[in-house]
Amino acid sequence: MRSLRALLPQWRDYRELPRSWRRDVVAGVTVGIVALPLALAFGVSSGAGAESGLITAIIAGVVAAVFGGSNVQVSGPTGAMVVVLGPVIAVHGVGALALVCLLAGLIVLVAGLLRLGAAVSYIPWPVIEGFTLGIAVIIFLQQVPAALGAEPGPSNNAFVAALESVGTVNLADLWWPLIIAVLVAVIMIVSPKAHAALPGSIIAIIVVALGATLLNLPVATIGELPASLPAPTLPAWDSAMVLTLLGPAFTIAALAAIESLLSARVAASISDTGPYDADRELIGQGLASVAAGCFGGMPATGAIARTAVNIRSGARTRLAAIVHTLVLLLVVYVASNVVATIPLAALSGVLMVTSARMISLATVRTILGSTRSDAVVFTLTALVTVSVDLIYAVGVGVLAAAFFTLRRLAKSAGVHREELPLPVHPADERIALFRLDGALFFGAAERVLARVNSIQDVSVVILRLSKLQVLDATGAQVLTELVHMLERRGVTVLIKGIPPEHIALATRVGVIASLRHHKHLFTDLEGAVDHARSHVRRSRDADASASTR
Known part of the structure; x- marks a missing residue:
């Protein structure tokens, strides 16, 4: 029982609250502003819709904040999850989303109860960075069709689909979406240089949305959003569909666990708010995905970019992540009509810049210049991520790293x-x-x-x-x-x-x-x-x- 209680929320999670609540509230509002365009963009990019991304950021965000193992982790829809979830929705339809979300959440939850959280520590650094680079490339390629005003290609491979969509571009429909995406990217890049506290993505979204509305530009927009959260419902349990979705659910669960634990580990290394509990983090993320699925959302993971913003904004307790979900909830109830006018090309611009920021050229140079084996593991992981599959990429990367390690160990004999x-x-x-x-x-x-x-x-x-x-x-x-x-x-x-x-x-x-x-x-x-x-x-x-x- 003592072991089980350690995996549940505790009063000590908020012991700093009397001293830090003001900073937590400010950090939560800041992260909420940053998370809004990302939640909308990831929802659209996955094929589930903008409302699904917003619901995930709200429901999964608050559940993971309360039950997770990190004091400053911010959870919600992420680019890596979109990369895995997109093909599932394309093949099985949006109707399968709730069930695959429930299955993946239960798998992550069981992994936490079995105390498998320490497994992520066995993933080598070159594998993590190669995986991140591959995800960034996929996210960028996925935004090419919307940025060009074209339909996505039929291929499940992001690179091939991007080439297919370029071949269907209508020059008459190309310019406005491309201008909007480029303008968003420029504003996001320039804003931090003017002032570090400026939320570039929100400023860019507001500028292009106002411009598109006033000029009545012929561009696709997010469209109507619900003005409230839907009532929670359990997905229909179809045994045949469960067997069909079990494979994708394990893939999604593995990705959710890996990304969340890596994000929590990075958060613990750059903040002084205490260590994270890996097993409790898995339980929190599993419950978050289950809850999001019941409300029509997507599987969730810890989001390193939003977590970093949370830490830099002064967050000390879980209140910051909870406030960030309240900010998004306020958008649903107050500004859903305004959000509906945002051009899809603007969200593509946001994700293109986000994907570029995921890549650290200094880190890439460091790994490629370290040892030949690490460079091979990094490159192989990135290539397999882009060309084959994310989870396969992690497996191939770990196996390659293990091979080189064993070879070095054998030579030491x-x-x-x-x-x-x-x-x-x-x-x-x-x-x-x-x-x-x-x-x-x-x-x-x-x-x-x-x-x-x-x-x-x-x-x-x-x-x-x-x-x-x-x-x-x-x-x-x-x-x-x-x-x-x-x-x-x-x-x-x-x-x-x-x-x-x-x-x-x-x-x-x-x-x-x-x-x-x-x-x-x-x-x-x-x-x-x-x-x-x-x-x-x-x-x-x-x-x-x-x-x-």
Whole structure:
């Protein structure tokens, strides 16, 4: 019960509220202004509609703020989720949105209850950055049709669909959407340079919406929005549809978990509001997606851009994220008619600039200039993200990183023949002392076996293992085989210094039992060398005695 209570909202989440509530309110209002155009744009871009994006930002935002594991995380619709959700809606229709939202939310919720939150820490940095770069490219490409006033191409691949849409552009309908998208981008880029506090996206949206309305421009707009939140309803449970959507739901859930935990981890690193609870964050995000689906919204994740704005604006507690949802709720009830006049091309401009800001050229240069393997992992992850699938990209990136890590680890496994301690004794050349260091695991075991077993013209082999840092079952089995092979050739094997952390494994696999005598296991090198020299001396004396007879 104590473990379960730790995953639920607690009073200590708001312990700083008496001192920070003013800053939290200001931060919440600021984030709400920033989140409005993004929520609308992501809703439209996904195919679910602007109202779905707005509902997600409100419902999922407040649920994740209360139940999540971060004090300053802001949740809602994100570009990465749009990239995954768009093809699902295109294939199964908007009617499947509520069900896939519910399924994905339940999967994330179960992952939190199973305490799988720490898994994200195993994703390497080049994979994360390659994934982010790929998402940014996809988001930009997805906005090309609306920015050109064309219909999206039929392909599920963003790059191909963008090319297909360019081929259908009508020059008569091209100019106004393109001018609007470019104007929005320019205003968003210039506004922060005039004053850091200016909300460039909102200013751009207001300017182009007023201009389009006053000039009666022939451009597509968001259209009618509901003037209130819909009543919550559970989606119809169709077993056949559930089986169909289970695969996409797992993909969406995996993405929601990864993005939310990465965002929470970044938030904890750039703020001093305390650490985040990864398992509780998964529970909060799972509940947020379930709740959003019941109101007609989309699956939600933690949003790093809005979270960063929240932190920079002075947020200290969850009140800031809650206030941001209240600001959006006010828009629904007071300004839905105004929002309906926003041109779709303006939202495309917002997302194009947002996608460009997701890419850090300094980070890209750092990774490409670090090591060849990291550069390959980064590039491969980005390419697979754009060309194949987001979740596949993470899997491929992690596997590639694991391959390079194992290769480096295998190379660290050293087998070195050392000189025996002085003074030199007669027949020391009949003794071979090998030092095994680094990692003896499945990737390096065969090389070690071949190196030691190739030794010739010796009577005793001493295996010095005190520098062995990593040993797995394969490595222990190879040691066992090595002892057997040498003993069958008449070579006595002595083992010195098995590290304490490897004793249990070596015993279970049979390394110690493979020795000719239990006294052939030593804790110090001097004792092992003395025993080897006495063994060689006895053998030499025995040979001399036999020759005289």
